[in-house]
Amino acid sequence: MIAAVVTDQEGTDGRTPVELETRRLEAYFGAHRALHGISLAARKNELLALIGPSGCGKSTFIRCLNRLHEETPGATTRGEVLLEGEPIYGKGVDPVQIRRRIGMVFQRPNPFPTLSIYENVASGLMLAGTRRRSLLDPVVEKSLRQAALWDEVKDQLDRPGTRLSGGQQQRLCIARALAVNPPVLLMDEPTSALDPVSTARIEELLVELKRSVTVVMVTHNMQQAARVSDQTAFFLMGEMVESGATDQLFTNPRDSRTEQYITGRFG
């Protein structure tokens, strides 16, 4: 299954081409190996869900995908991560540039507390040197619209981002990530701190977002993974046990450990 995904770069199986791919990816914290040679591919405009019990390595995996893992002291990686076929761990590749192309949204909404809604969304572009409002305005509006937040905040763009509700703050963070127009968006349990209504809105948003970005999402919520993802990978103790089409994995998983996990027999 994985071999087919890995080798089919051009999408000759009728699916979209591979956008982001790992090959035998290993992650270490000092001498401790947290990931054991993961080969997995996320297709363009698809949502790949990563599931597994706490400590299985899924968050470590996602943090390797935009080189956040190496920010932890003593943390290292081996193997390859390819974005549109180019190695992101290659010599001379700037991790900051990679993170502009592979955005990330975290479990808890983390808008910049001193910045307004507008500045939060524009922050990525402003850091890159864009200051002119005539350039920033359309990007801010487009990003907020993409994050399904524009209608709720268009009259209060100068208010602090932290004044918004939890669900709105998370959508603000999504808008902030989208503003730099990344081809890939990583999400680490983006709704685990939200109420059911906000969660439903984010899930609707995810389905819309897939049209323009490739999404890799960690979730503890099986039903959420089943609802919104196209592909699902199950991680256990640093290994990827099984990956495949979400429809298949949630109705007829191939591996008995996947079956046991998704039916709540452990984890």
Add this chain to the structure above:
Amino acid sequence: MMERQIDSDIRELKELILTMGGCVEKAIEEATQALILREPKRFALVFEQEAKINELHIRVDDTCVRIIAKQGPLAADLRWVIASIKINTDLERMGDQAVNIAHNGARYLTEPPLKPLIDLPRMAQQVREMVRGCLDAFVRKDLALAEQVISKDDVVDGYKNEIFDELRNYMIKDPLSVERALNLILIARNLERLGDHSTNIAEDVIYALTGRDIRHGHVSLDQIHAELHSHTQGKKVTP
């Protein structure tokens, strides 16, 4: 390991289906024995069973809806609930077929026997074995037994064809036999439908066990065996 709530819910569901299956078996037995032994009073017992079956039909559906709404079943749990919904429908229709046999049989018994019943009791026995087999396969999660049930359907269809041919000859030779022959043909048709419903249930059991849909030749049993073999060689042991 601690039992999950969904385990006890699915156990309750299976018990309901098993009770319903017991009523269906009883209804078929009473309907066919009343005919074969010419004891029309026994037909009343069929209607009693049908009332119970109808009540259980509603309860099984309610239980399935509750499990889906509250437990959000996935993987094998989901497949068992979906299979149960379909099996429930088949069992209810089997109850209806037993009632049809009772009606047709009661009409047949108002007149003297057309002929000694030879193939019909054999056909009824095959059907009852199919019904018992599919219910046992459901309870025991027995793939081989489900396959046996499916293989018996051809035997039942063969009996139906023989009975049709034989009774057609009676009707051609003697117009006075038409009424009675037609009643027996209808009964053979009812039994054949019971075999079809048993086959459906066996197919649903195979789906619940393997996740593969063998209806309409979508996947062959040989393919399923090959997959199960490769899974066993790999990691997945319990279907």
